[in-house]
Structures are given as C-alpha cells and as structure tokens.
Amino acid sequence: MSTATKVATITVTINGQTTQVPKGTRIIQAAQQLGIEIPTFCYHPRMRPNAACRICTVEVVKPMNKMFMACSTELMDGMEVLTDSERTLKDRQTNLDLLLTQHPLDCPVCDKGGECKLQDYSVKYGSLENPFATQRKDFPEDIRSVALDFNSNRCVLCGACIQICGDIQMVDAIGFSKRGFITVVGAPMGEALDCEFCGQCMDVCPVGAITSRFAKYKYRPWQETTTLTTCTYCGCGCQYDLRTVDGEISRVTPVEGVGPGQGSLCVRGHFGYHFMDDPRRLTRPLVRRGDKLVETTWDEALTEAARGLARAKAGGANRVAGIAGGRMTNEEIYLFSRLVRDVLGSPHLDSSLRYGAINGVTVMQQALGVTGMMNSFDDLRRADSILLVGCDITQEAPICGLAVKEAIKKGEKPVLVADSMKTEIMKLGAARLVYAPGTEVALIKGLVKAVVDEGLIDADVAAKYPRAVEAIRAELSGTYKEIETPTGLSKADIVAVARQFASARRAVILAGPRVTGGLKGKSAMAMLVDLAFLTGALTTPGAGVNAITMENNELGLALLGAAPELLPGGRGWSDATARAQVAEAWNCTLPEHAGDTMMDMFEAMREGQINAALISGTDPVGRTPAGAKVAESLRALDCLVVADLFLTETAKCADVVFPVRSYAEMDGTFTNMEGRVQEIHSAMKAPGKSRPGVEVWSNLARALDHPLEYASAAEVRAEAARLAPQLATLGVPNGASAGVSVPTLEAWLQGGYLQTMNHRYDLPAKLNEASEHNFRLYLGELLYHSGSMSTYNWGLMKINAANELLINPREGRKLGIRDGDRVTVTSQLGSAVVVARADSQVMPGTLFFPRHSVNAEMRNLVQVVVGSQEEGAVPLSCLERVTLARVAASAEAGASA
Amino acid sequence: MEIGWMVITALLQITVVLITVLLTVAYMTYAERKVLSFMQDRLGPMEVGPYGLLQPIADGLKLFFKEDIIPAGANKIIFSIAPIICLIPALIGFAVIPYTEGFTLFGMQGGVIADLNVGLLYIFAFAGVGAYGVILGGWASNSKYALLGGLRSAAQIISYELAMGFSIVGVLLLSGSLSLVSITQAQSGTWFGFIPQWNVFLQPVAFGAYVIAAVAETNRLPFDMPEAESELVAGFFTEYSGMRFAFFFLAEYGNMILVSCLASVLFLGGYNAPLPFLSFIPGFAWLALKTWALLFFFIWIRGTFPRVRFDQLMKFGWKVLIPVTLVNLLVTALGVYIYNN
C-alpha cells in the first residue's frame, strides 16, 4: 500500500508482553495479535466498537490505574494493560453473573450450545453461585419469520446483530424495543421479521438468541465436520464453512476475514444448501427408450452417448455442439471444452456466458486485456465514487453489494446509481438516474456526452491520446433530446452524475446485466470503457471499469474459453498464435473460423446441420426466455447428452442424462468475478451413482477412443493452467486494479478501438410500441434466486418462491389489484396467469418478474431478440427482456387473497 | 453240548459285567463331578435330570454326535486305532475278576467270566498293551502336545508298572496262586473272629504302594502328567474329538475301575464280606462297595493334592516306591518262609 499514509507506531505492554502497534489500535486488537484472549460478546472486527456487553473490561496500570473497555479503548504510547489480573477477573465474573441472572440456561435444547460464548466464558470465568437472584426471562420465542427465530430469553443485549444489520448490511431490519429488563431484539413494532434474511445477525450473535429455522435442532456443533468451500450461487464466490453431520449438511457458517466476503454471507449463501440432498437429485444415468428416460448403468449410458456423438461426428464436419454452464468447476469446463473441441473436433462450443456477461467480458478482454473485474472488492470498499449502471448490485451480487455499501459509509455519498428500478442501493446512493427499461445505451451515451461536452475529460488523457478523444467527440454530435426522450431523464441529472463521477479520484464503474445483456450490449460496454478512459479511470490505481458476472463460475467459462470467440486463457479465437498454442497443447487442429454461438447453434439444430450436442451444468430450456423454442431445437437432435444434478427441462429432451455431483460432493475450483480462483472440497455423501463432471468427461473421452485420463481434479487444473495461467494461483484477484498497462491501452486505441467505433454510439431502434400493451415487462434478478440451483432449494423457495409479479403500488391501486391477486399478463406471444404484489421499487409503467422463476409461461411471454451483425466484430446474443403487457384483474381475482 | 452252554454262560456273564462296567464308568464321571463339587462347596451338574442324574447320558450323546476330526498331517490309521488299543485292555481285564461267590448256571461254573490260573499276569500283560494306545495316539496326532503327553505316559507307565508288580508279589506269595479266584477265596474267613483275613492286614505297605502306583498307572491326579492341562492342553488326546475321544475317556475310567477292582480282590478280600454275620449281603455288592470306596479315594485325592512335577514323579517311582516294595517283598518272603516252616 504505497498510497497509505504513514501511521506512527506506539509501544505498549499487555500482560508483560511488549509490542509495537500502529497508533489508533485498540486494546483488544493488540491483545489478539499477541494471542491473548479477551472475552467479548459485542466486539466484531469489521464493525466499530459498540462497548455494550462490558465483558471485555481490562485493567490499565499505566498511565492511570483504571478499568477500561478493551474493545473501544485506543492504546496510548507506553500503556500497560493486564487482562488477567485479579481485578479484571472479578469484574468479568460479576458481569457474567449479571448476564446469567436472567439467562434461561436451556443449553441442552439451544442450537448454540457447544459454541456459545456465554457458555464458554461461564466455564472459564464464571462463578458457581450467582448472588443476583431474580426472575428468569420468559418471553415466548418469535418464530414468525421464515428463516430466523428470535429467543429473547437467551439474549445478552450486546447489540451486535443490530449493528451488523445497520452498519454492514445497511438494512436496519432489527432493533431494540422496550426498555430495561424487558428489552428485546426484533423487527420494529413487534412485527414479524421480514427482511432479506441475510442471516448475518445470526452469525454474530454470541448466544443462541437468533437461530436458523432451517437448521433448528438438526445439529450439535461438536458433531459437525467443517469443510471450507466456495459458494456456488453468484459471481462473488464467497468462502464459507459447509458443516456436515454424518455426511449430511447441517448448515453453512461464514469464516471471518476469509474470501471476497470477508465473513459476510447473503441469504443464498446461508440458506441455499438444500438442493444437494434434495430427493429429486439424479442418482443413476438415464437413457431414452422410446418416449421415456429409463435408469441404466454408467457403462451403457457412456456407450450410448459415445455412439451417438461418434455417429454425428462421422456424419460430417462440425456436426456436434457443446454448451457448458456457469456452475461447472474450472476443471469440468476445461475438460468439457477439450472434449468438444479436441475429441469431437467441433468449434461449436458455447456456454451460459452467452446469456450472461459475454459482452462485458469480451469487451474488457479486447480493450483492456483483463478477464473479469478490473477492481477487486477491496478497491470497491476504498473507492471514492462508484457508478452502477443497470446493476441492482444488492440483488445480483449481494456480497459485492456489501463492498459498495462499505464505500457508501466511508465517503460523502459517493455511489451513483443508474437503473430502471428504484433499487435498494439507490436509496443509499447520492444520485439516482431512473431510466426507462431497455434504454441503457442512450443513458451511457448521455453520460459520455456529458463528460465530453462539459469538459470533464481527464487532462492527461486529453493530452496523450488526442486522436481517440476526437473520434469519440465526433460520434457524440447529436442533441440531448435523443437521449432524454427514450430514457425519460433530464440533461441536468445526467450532467450532474457525470460531473460527480469525473471529479472523483478513485472512480469505479460497475456494469450490470442490463448493460452487458441488453440489446447492443457490446456497444454499451464499450461506451462505458470509453467513459472510464475519458475520465482517466483506466490508468488510475484503484479505479476502473467492471462487468458483473452472474453465475458463480461465469468467469471460469471466459477464462477457459467456453465460447466460440474465446480460447483457454481468455484469448480470442481470432488470435492465430493462441490458436496454434492450444492446438499444439491438445495435439489437434482448430479451424480458423470460430464456431456458432448458442443462438446460431439452436438454429442449426433445427435445420439439421448439427446432429448431436453435449449440454452440462446449464438448462437453456428452463432458464432462458422463450425456452419452448430451444426445446424444439433440442428435440430435433439425433443425440443429446445432458449432464446435470436434476432432471431439468433440458434433460427431459435428452437421449442420455448423466448424474453429476454438486459442488459439495467433489473437489475443484471456481473463478469468481474478481478473477479469484477458489477451491471447493468434497464434504458430503454424493447421491447414488453420481460422478464428478471431470470423471464423466474423462470417461466419455475414453468411450470415444480418445483417452483423457487424470488422477484428480488438481491434475486437470495443472494442465489447464498451462493454457490459462490465471488458474495457477489460488485466492487472489486478477490484479488489474493498479490500472491498465500503457502498452495494452495504446494497442487498443490504435488497434481494435477505431474499427469498432463505427456505429458504437448509434442508438438501437425503438421497441415495437403496440398500443394495447401499455406495460413493460422486465425479467430481472432476485436476491433469493440465481437460476442454477436455487429453485430446487426448499429453503430458499420458502423464503421467496420467485413467482410474484411486482407492480408499482400506485398503478396497482389504480387497477384495483391487491397483493396476492392473480392477474393475467398478456403479450404478443401469449398470456400467463400469475400472482401480483405491489412494490415501490418498480417504476410506473413497468412490471417486474423474476428471471429465474420456474413459471415457464411467464418466461415465454418474452421474446429473445438476437442482436444483428451490424455492429461489426460484435457478435450477437442479447436477451431482449422488455416487452409490453396488459394487466387485468383475472376472473379468479381475490380467490387467493 | 457243554461247549454251547459254556458259550452262553460266558456271553451272559460278559454282557452283565460289561454293562455294569460301562454304567459304572458313566456314573463314575457323574460321581466325580459331584464329589469334587461338594469338596469345593459347589453343587455340580444339576440341570439334566433330577440332580443332574442324566448328565452322563447327555455327555455320551453329545460326544456321539460330535464331529469326528482327524487333524491334518495325522497318521489316519494309527490315529483311528489308538483309542481302540487303549480301550480294549481296560475292558478285557474284567474277564478274570471274580465278582461274586461261585454259583452254577446251566451247569457251568459262574462268579467269574474266566477263571484263568494266570489271571493276574493276564491283567498286567494287557495293561502293558494299553500303554501302546496312549503312545500311538500321542504320536499319530501330529501335535507337539499330544506327542509329549504320549512320551510322558510311556515313561510313567513303565516306571510304575514295576512298583505295582512288586507290590502284588507279596500277595502272590501269601496266597500261592495267580488265579484271582483263588486269591479271593484265600481271604475268606477271619482271624480271631473279628479281623477279616484280608491281605491288606498282612501287606499294608504293599497295599499303599499298589494304590499309589495305581493312581499313576491310570494317569490320575496328582500323577496326571500325560494330560497335564496347564502344560499340554489335554496331553495325548489333545487332538481327539467325538467318539474317539470318548474311547480314551472310557479307557481311563475303565482302567480306574479295573485297578480298584483288582485292589479289592487282592487286598480287601474281593467279594468276601468282612465279617461272617454280614454274609447275607451278596458278594458282588461287597465287591462293588470296596471298589466304589477306592474310586471315591481316587476322587478324593484329586480334590486334595496338586499335581507333582515330572521329575518328582520319576524320582518317587524309582527311588522310593520300588525300593520300598522290594523291601516289602523280602520281608514277606522271609515271613512266608518262616510261617511255612
């Protein structure tokens, strides 16, 4: 940290041990560094001291003899502290006695029993006889909320839960109510708790006052086996402890200070562990016999799959396709891509990256040579300004969202949010730009235009790269009118945001899925790169531009080249030397022309040009809008091999289905959105005869007479790391936060930049405005679901079943729709009946529906608009998510209310 | 014609004697367990039948139905023959034991199956053969324990047979006959009307020597070196099971009964009642009583004495028992010579 200011060190003595610490260090921190334990309930390393529990009292001998709170007292030079003096122990004992006067001592039925701080301290420091006899608390337990139970009898009123909810999660869902002996923690006004259920309050609770409803009475801490592993839900890639009892998952606990989340987990991380032992898991391979899929042996299934693939391969060049998913491990993706490109000799390899952040990732790679985010979460925490574009960060990447929230706390309203909804983060941010759905391109153009027009261009950039600046300026000749009209924003708002962003030193841009996955997503992303370029964010350390990836290993897909335009190592297919290198490593030939993208593949399947396909770890039928058409394409195949955990909609179309293992049942690595490669470990019993994906692809390669044999997943990673060196080191972000290197930037500006400039700033055509369809339906991300496995999770489904249509409250009232009413949604493609709920996040004229809902009817209302080739090198693939719909109170309205 | 009756008489007597002996063997085991139990403040077998009376039958049945195992590496033929070689001498000796006063059956003389004039010699000759069964059984088992047991047995039997032989020569000198019938008859009557004319009173030392040698001959405690459990598992019949084991077992107990019978005949007046007014009790009852008393003594010493060491055993046999019996023989011979002259 070269930028860190020099902090003076002071010399202190704790229990006779002398040490040097930076000024401002508190007693408890210094003691912990020395390995001296000071008991505490309310102290938490990531939060400011609360000094509520009073158990950390220690004796200070010098410079004055007095008792101090170790958690809140900053050390002074020459201070001498005793943490185990007689006086300290006596105070500690009295404090414990006071806490225990009201504690119910129901440890045998308390889920915290065995890891409870109060228990431990009572054994260590407590007395056997309590002089303070009083009535024990006897509040009824609050079990009204879906996920968290509150037992106020056990509460020691340390306030850590309230603090983490307010300071770190910034939700403020719980607080103290009442006073004195009857003080309780809970939702305000004694209501049932209805928050986002991140569960952080439960983690910081030192006693058993807040416990998980899903793990209630299912475990005792000493029975558990703990496995440090990586969360599989979103691109944040949090590390957590998966706890198992006899091979069955009991719960998930965070690890303080480890991984991107630094010990924070979201609702999915905490409570999304139920899909692994779901009875619907596939246990044996399936093969198609007539109309039915029947269970069979691995040998037969592998033989059948190999026969079908070999037949298609023999039928002509490039007649096999492969689609990988973002929840496969790096090892699985590598082997899968090698299987498709090398063993099956087909360039048609695509992945769920296609309906994810492909545009963001490829633009970042071409322009900046960076795979993944430029900035790490730590950069976000320190950033002076964060511009969120089309990015509901708290829903899409909750832990990344916590980093943004931390930045909010530090600066003077530094977060700028542009979105088509009033998102949670918007309520905390300085400036909000709420634009009409689908007009991201216009908005970004407006921002760039504001920077250029208002003279906010970074002086260095203007001086160094005048040609590039001029080229951009030339594209922005239009008026603000063409931006104001579609977006519904005023010039002043846009200019204000641009001004604030440009003036910040460490300015970070986060582009969400509505930018990268929208129509003209590649252009939009390129424009954001321009914005960062013009404001100097590309070269300033700690600043930059980033695209958020949604699936947990989406970046692994990019890194290992699981897209037709990519090669392992994140290099482009068009890069001839890279292609030659890969071909040499695999001892095969790779054609010059890149393969089809996913949408083209489906087209080719329908037309009979592709006869066999391998799909793993993703469910294009069940998870894409307009999945019915995808299913049609897949059914036209001669042989479809699917590997998945469940019998997904895609698997139902398959000829052979392989049951594979979940992340909790095998070893491997995932790459998170920062580029950290993090390990997963086998922690629980795998169901039936399922096999790890690595083993499946290895077996299939052997069945195809092209053995790819590995002793372990680590060996696969070692091989993959030769082509993608990023895989070699574990747990470190990709290190681009120092800024883009000058040669890369210049190569970009002089090379690809000007060629792709053409049409970049053209606005897309307007949506077809049919008069009777007066709403815009938007399929978006929900905190509780991520599409891959979350809907198989009974726990998460109980918290949020992802089947509600959200509507603006005012419009709902106007239409007479109450919460829970069933409504009909109609588009040009059909209609669906769904339950509606009013939500103030939704803007007027807009409807929100979870993208990952199991409700296929709803998804099929939305058409996929495939971007045209007119953007030059930009390949297609945008999911157009906005259509017009009409709401009418359904015939059975109110039946469910 | 006479031969026919003779055969029938003999067969009848054999049947009666054999059944008696085998039943005695059976209940000897029962009695041994019971008596030992009483001596050890226990109750012994109580489960099969009233007071466990059917226990010997249960044991017999059990042994009969047990699996017959021949160990790997054993000499099958000798292994099979050895128990028979052991059993036959034990049973055959009863042919010359007079079990009651002479009577006439079908015109034939009864009271003894065969009144051989070399009866005593006959018994000793066969007893010598019995040792072969033990040695062969021990050798054929292909087991170190069995072999050691067999060797010890050979040494022990040879040693004590000498002492036993010497101890009865005195009796022979007194009665002047090798026929057991004659010896028994010579002991009828009383001295002075109240002392039975039994050899035990004339030959107390010989009687003592005989009993000690008999215990050693039958491998009983405290001289059961050939089958010392703590050292040799079960000695020469370690590897035997089922009916073959039962044969050895029968032989051991048969031998005990035989030597007890012989002691009764030689020293305790056989079937003779001790005093004339008691002669209304039949002779075989007296014989049985005396035999059982000796058998009880066998059990009694088993319950009392610990096993001697092998070297002590040999030392006692050669250095004490044989000299004592030789001296006794000399004294007896002198006495008889003086008395006769």
Next chain:
Amino acid sequence: MGLIKTVFMTELLMGLKIVFMQMFKPYCTLQYPHVKHPIPDGYRGLMSLLRYEDGSERCVGCSLCEAACPSNCIKVVSDEVPGQPLVRYAREYYLDISRCVFCGFCTEACPVDALAMTKVYEASVYDRRELMFDKRKLYALGEQFLEDGKAYLVAHGMDDGTLYPREGLGDNRYAFPPVDTAHGGEQPEQIGLTREALEVEEIR
C-alpha cells in the same frame, strides 16, 4: 518325629481330612438361571429411556449423552417435533449396546433424567443386529423397567425419587434436576458410605 511324619505322610492325610470335611459344608454357589442375585439399585444394566407421567418423551435430543459416551455407541438425531415448533426431541436414538461399556456417563450427562440404567444384564441375542437398540426399544425398556430406572437415578444422586415431573413446564420447556453439591465427593456419608468403609476401600 519328622521321619514318622514323612513315612506316614501326615500332611497329606491332614489335607485329605480337610477336603473330606469340606464336603459337608453348605454350598455357596447360586443356581443362576433359576436363582438370581438381588441387584443393587445403582447397578448399571441395559440402558432405557424414560417418559413423563403423561406419556410424553423426556428426551430432548440434546446429544449430550452422545458427547459423554466414551465408546461412541450413542447416536442421537434431534429435530423439532412435527407440528410443534420449538419442541426439541430425538427423532432417532440409537444405542449400540454391544459397544456400550456400561459406564453410565450418559445418564449423568442427561439434563432431563431421560436416561436411566435398568437392572437387566441378560442381553444375549442370537442376532447381533438386535443389540442395536433404537428409540422404540429403549422407551419400551424404560416402560418395562421404570422402577429400576427410578431407583438407579436415586442411587446415583440424580433424582430425589419423584422423577422430576413435568408439571408447570411449558410446551417447549423441560425440567432441570436441582444440582446437589452434597454428592460432589466431600461428604461421603451422604451417599451411604462410612469413613470406615472408605478406609477399607483404600487399604484394599
């Protein structure tokens, strides 16, 4: 004198006499299956699970017995009672009696007096699997030998003979037997041992 002793083997005769006289002493054995020893209350026999008077299960599934077990023969699977949130119980309870060492630590660990040892020591079965006691079997034992269990708890100072009733407890609460420090070891008289008895124990 010594010679006479040797010649007439008087020591041997003395031994014979003693053994002979022993025959007339009463026997001291027990005809076991027909006659049985009286078992003391503190005897640690087969384990059993007890119920409250109203028939509800005492066990709250806290797994402390499992933690206390030195031979790892107990397995508790705890859960909420279906339909009764917050009521903890042992959904499954397994005790591998073939591995049990009958130390009784589990009964001491039990906070609700749900575990007690009976006086049953005849556990032989023809099928080893029957020695894996499940919850049903343990509660059946507890019902069958309730008196044994009660006596056991009293004898070990874990109960005062009332078998702490459930009265006054809420649905999701349970009784804690009061802590009796007298059984901590300082006052041996109170657990039925006199000083003399203790001393004798030590001498042995």
